[in-house]
Amino acid sequence: MSASTGGGGASPHAPPQIRRRVEAGLARRYGRERRFRACGLLSVVFGVLFLGFLVFTIVRNGYSAFRQAELRLDLQLDSVTLGLGDRPDAGALAGADYQAVVKAAMGRMFPEVTERRERRDLGALVSASSAFLLRDRVLAEPDLVGRSVSLWLPADDAVDLLLKGHVGRSRDSGGKLTTAQLAWLDRLVAEGRAALRFNTAFFSNGDSREPELAGIWGATKGSFFMLLVTLALSFPLGVAAAIYLEEFAPRNRWIDFLEVNINNLAAVPSIVFGLLGLAVFIDFLGLPRSSSLVGGLVLALMTLPVVIIASRAAIKAVPPSVREAALGIGASPMQTVFHHVLPLALPGMLTGAVIGMARALGESAPLLMIGMVAFIVDIPATPLDPATALPVQIYLWADSPERAFMERTSAAILVLLGFLLVMNITAVWLRSRFERRW
Amino acid sequence: MELATGSTTAAEGSATVPSTGSGTCQTVGNIHARDPVITVRGCNVHYGETHALKDVSLDIGRNEVVALIGPSGCGKSTFIRCLNRMNDTIEGTRITGEFRLDGQDIYARDMDVVMLRARVGMVFQKPNPFPKSIYENVAYGPRIHGLAGSRRELDDIVYGSLERAGLLDEVRQRLDEPGTGLSGGQQQRLCIARAIAVSPEVILMDEPCSALDPIATARIEDLIDEISRNYAIAIVTHSMQQAARVSQRVAYFHLGTLVEVGATDRIFTNPSHRLTEDYVTGRFG
Structure with missing residues (x-):
C-alpha cells in the first residue's frame, strides 16, 4: 500500500509529515473527547448539587x-366539672365540657394564678384541640368518667415553635x-411535664x-385510593391498547394518526385532563365531587x-x-402474544x-379542577x-398563614418523596427481577 | 428430463389471485417429485414494489430432501416461507400462484393457518428456542395443538422428539434448565425437536447451520439424513457441500426465478444451465 496517497493510517512507512499531521489531529481529537467528558461530568455534578440542595432544605424545614x-x-x-348528670348517655358525653377539665388541670398545677385574664393565658398553653382529643378518648372508654388520668396533650403551636427553636422567646424574635x-x-419543662414527643397525629x-x-393520613388514603383506581384502569387498558397497536393493528393512515395522537396526549398539560374530568365525570356522569x-x-x-x-416500547x-x-410451530397470533x-x-x-403511577401520585x-382541593377533615373510608x-395537601398547607404549617408542608413533601422513591425502587426491582435474557 | 414447465396459472376456484407474472420463465429440469406432498405452480411474490419470486413451480416429495441453493436475495427463503404462510405476517406481501399440500390449497380461505403450520414445520436460520425450559420448548407445540391427553403422553412426545433430534442424552438431566442456555448447535437441534414434536409432514429449514460451527453442522446434517425417512424436508443452504451431502434433489434459484431443478449428483456434476454451472463451480455467487 502506498502511504503517499492518503492520510488515513500512520503506517511506519508513511512520510514524516503525514505522521505529524495525524498526530496533531490525534491531540485535537483527544482534547475534544476530554472536553466532552468534562461537560457531561459537570452537568451530572450540577444535577446532584441541585437535588442535594432541594432535599437538604426540605429535610431541614420538615424534620x-x-x-x-x-x-x-x-x-x-x-x-361535676364535665357538667354531666348521674347517668350520662353517649349524647351527653359528647356534649360535655372537656375544656373545663383541661383548664382545671392547668389551674391545679399553678394554684397561684387566680386572676381571670391570667387564667386564660395559662389555658392558652394547651392546644384548643386538647378538649376534642379528650372527648374522643372518653367516648372510646366511657368508664373513665369519675376517674383521674394522666395524659399527654398537644401544646399550643406557639409553645411548639418555641420548644423547637423556630422562634425566640421575645416578641421581637417572633x-x-x-x-x-x-x-x-x-x-x-423543668418538671418534665412539657416535652417534644413523636407526632403521631401527623x-x-x-x-x-x-x-x-x-x-397527612387523610391525604395519604385519598392518594392511595386514587392510585388504586388509576392502576386498575390505566394498566389493563394501556397494555391492551399497546398489544393491539403493536401486534394486530393494520399499518394504515388511521393507525398512524392514532399513534400521533397518543404521543400528543402524553404531552397535554395535566390541568386539561382535570377540566375534562370535571366536564365528563362530574357534570355529565354525576360522580361525587372531590x-x-x-x-x-x-x-x-x-x-x-x-x-x-412504555408498553409498546417493551x-x-x-x-x-x-x-x-411461536408462529412457525402453529401458535395463533393471540397465543403468540400471550x-x-x-x-x-x-x-x-x-x-x-x-413510573406513570409515580407521576400520577x-x-x-388536575385534582384542583375536580374539587379535591377542598378542606376535608374526615379520613375517606371509600x-x-x-x-x-398528598400533593394537594402540600399545596393547601403551603398556603396557610400559620407558621407551624411551614414545617408540616416540608414534612408532607418528605413523605411524598419517600413514596415516590419506594415506587421507583419497585420499578427497578421489578425490572431486574422479571427481566429474562434471551 | 429436459421438460421445461413455464408458467402454470393458478387454478380456478382457489382463493389466490391468478398469477400476474410475465410467464416467460423457463425452469430447466424436472420440477416434479415422484410422490409429491407439496406442489407449487406459478408462484409469484411481491414485497411492495419488489418482485421477489417469478413464476416458480416446484414439487417436494415425501421422504426426500430438497435443497434450495442460489446467491443471496434470490428468493429461496421467500419460497419456503410461502409454504407455511409465514409471509402472511409481513406487511405489503402479495402472493399469487397455486400451492397445494396433499392436494389441499394452502392459501384457500378455509385453510387454517394454525393447522397448516402444525403440518408444515419450520426451523429458522438463527436458533430461536423460547426463553423457557428445554422441556417446555418441546412440549409447547403438542400442548397448544392438544396432541397429548395426559402428562404421560406429553412426556412421551417430548422424550421421543428429543431422542429423534439426537439431543436427549445430552439434556436428559437438565430438562428444567432454560433452552437458551444450550450451545448453538444444541439449540438448533432443540428447535428441530420442537418442530417434529407436532408430527409435521414437511419440515422447512432456512439455513439451519449458518450460525453453527462445522462439528455442530455435521451433527445437524446427520440428523436431517436421519429424519428425512419420515418427513419431507426443504432446506435452504448457502453451502453447496451441505446441499450435496444431505439432499436428493437440488433447486437452483437466481434473482427470483427457479433456474434449474434436478437430482443432486447431476446438478453438481453435469448442470444443464449456464447459471447453475457458474454457481456450482464457484465462478459466481
Whole structure:
C-alpha cells in the first residue's frame, strides 16, 4: 500500500509529515473527547448539587414536624366539672365540657394564678384541640368518667415553635408568649411535664385548621385510593391498547394518526385532563365531587398514554425470532402474544406503569379542577368519599398563614418523596427481577 | 428430463389471485417429485414494489430432501416461507400462484393457518428456542395443538422428539434448565425437536447451520439424513457441500426465478444451465 496517497493510517512507512499531521489531529481529537467528558461530568455534578440542595432544605424545614410539643396533664374527669348528670348517655358525653377539665388541670398545677385574664393565658398553653382529643378518648372508654388520668396533650403551636427553636422567646424574635406564660412553660419543662414527643397525629389525622392536629393520613388514603383506581384502569387498558397497536393493528393512515395522537396526549398539560374530568365525570356522569374515584379516573386518563407508549416500547423490544418461533410451530397470533411476547415484555410494561403511577401520585393540577382541593377533615373510608391527595395537601398547607404549617408542608413533601422513591425502587426491582435474557 | 414447465396459472376456484407474472420463465429440469406432498405452480411474490419470486413451480416429495441453493436475495427463503404462510405476517406481501399440500390449497380461505403450520414445520436460520425450559420448548407445540391427553403422553412426545433430534442424552438431566442456555448447535437441534414434536409432514429449514460451527453442522446434517425417512424436508443452504451431502434433489434459484431443478449428483456434476454451472463451480455467487 502506498502511504503517499492518503492520510488515513500512520503506517511506519508513511512520510514524516503525514505522521505529524495525524498526530496533531490525534491531540485535537483527544482534547475534544476530554472536553466532552468534562461537560457531561459537570452537568451530572450540577444535577446532584441541585437535588442535594432541594432535599437538604426540605429535610431541614420538615424534620421537626415529626415531633410535637405536648404537655402532661393530670385530668380529673369528675361529672361535676364535665357538667354531666348521674347517668350520662353517649349524647351527653359528647356534649360535655372537656375544656373545663383541661383548664382545671392547668389551674391545679399553678394554684397561684387566680386572676381571670391570667387564667386564660395559662389555658392558652394547651392546644384548643386538647378538649376534642379528650372527648374522643372518653367516648372510646366511657368508664373513665369519675376517674383521674394522666395524659399527654398537644401544646399550643406557639409553645411548639418555641420548644423547637423556630422562634425566640421575645416578641421581637417572633415569640408569641407573654412573660408569665414563658415562666409557666419553663416550670413545666423543668418538671418534665412539657416535652417534644413523636407526632403521631401527623400520621394518623386528616387535615385541620390547628397545625398541631393536622395530619397527612387523610391525604395519604385519598392518594392511595386514587392510585388504586388509576392502576386498575390505566394498566389493563394501556397494555391492551399497546398489544393491539403493536401486534394486530393494520399499518394504515388511521393507525398512524392514532399513534400521533397518543404521543400528543402524553404531552397535554395535566390541568386539561382535570377540566375534562370535571366536564365528563362530574357534570355529565354525576360522580361525587372531590372523590378519589373521580381523581383516579382523571389520573388514569393522564397516565394512559404513558403506559401505552412504555408498553409498546417493551413489546417492540421482544426479538421477532420469538414470534417467528411461536408462529412457525402453529401458535395463533393471540397465543403468540400471550404465551411468548407478553411474558418477555411484562417487566418493561410494569416499569412504565410504575413510573406513570409515580407521576400520577405527584400530580396536583388536575385534582384542583375536580374539587379535591377542598378542606376535608374526615379520613375517606371509600373511594367515593370526599378526599384530598398528598400533593394537594402540600399545596393547601403551603398556603396557610400559620407558621407551624411551614414545617408540616416540608414534612408532607418528605413523605411524598419517600413514596415516590419506594415506587421507583419497585420499578427497578421489578425490572431486574422479571427481566429474562434471551 | 429436459421438460421445461413455464408458467402454470393458478387454478380456478382457489382463493389466490391468478398469477400476474410475465410467464416467460423457463425452469430447466424436472420440477416434479415422484410422490409429491407439496406442489407449487406459478408462484409469484411481491414485497411492495419488489418482485421477489417469478413464476416458480416446484414439487417436494415425501421422504426426500430438497435443497434450495442460489446467491443471496434470490428468493429461496421467500419460497419456503410461502409454504407455511409465514409471509402472511409481513406487511405489503402479495402472493399469487397455486400451492397445494396433499392436494389441499394452502392459501384457500378455509385453510387454517394454525393447522397448516402444525403440518408444515419450520426451523429458522438463527436458533430461536423460547426463553423457557428445554422441556417446555418441546412440549409447547403438542400442548397448544392438544396432541397429548395426559402428562404421560406429553412426556412421551417430548422424550421421543428429543431422542429423534439426537439431543436427549445430552439434556436428559437438565430438562428444567432454560433452552437458551444450550450451545448453538444444541439449540438448533432443540428447535428441530420442537418442530417434529407436532408430527409435521414437511419440515422447512432456512439455513439451519449458518450460525453453527462445522462439528455442530455435521451433527445437524446427520440428523436431517436421519429424519428425512419420515418427513419431507426443504432446506435452504448457502453451502453447496451441505446441499450435496444431505439432499436428493437440488433447486437452483437466481434473482427470483427457479433456474434449474434436478437430482443432486447431476446438478453438481453435469448442470444443464449456464447459471447453475457458474454457481456450482464457484465462478459466481
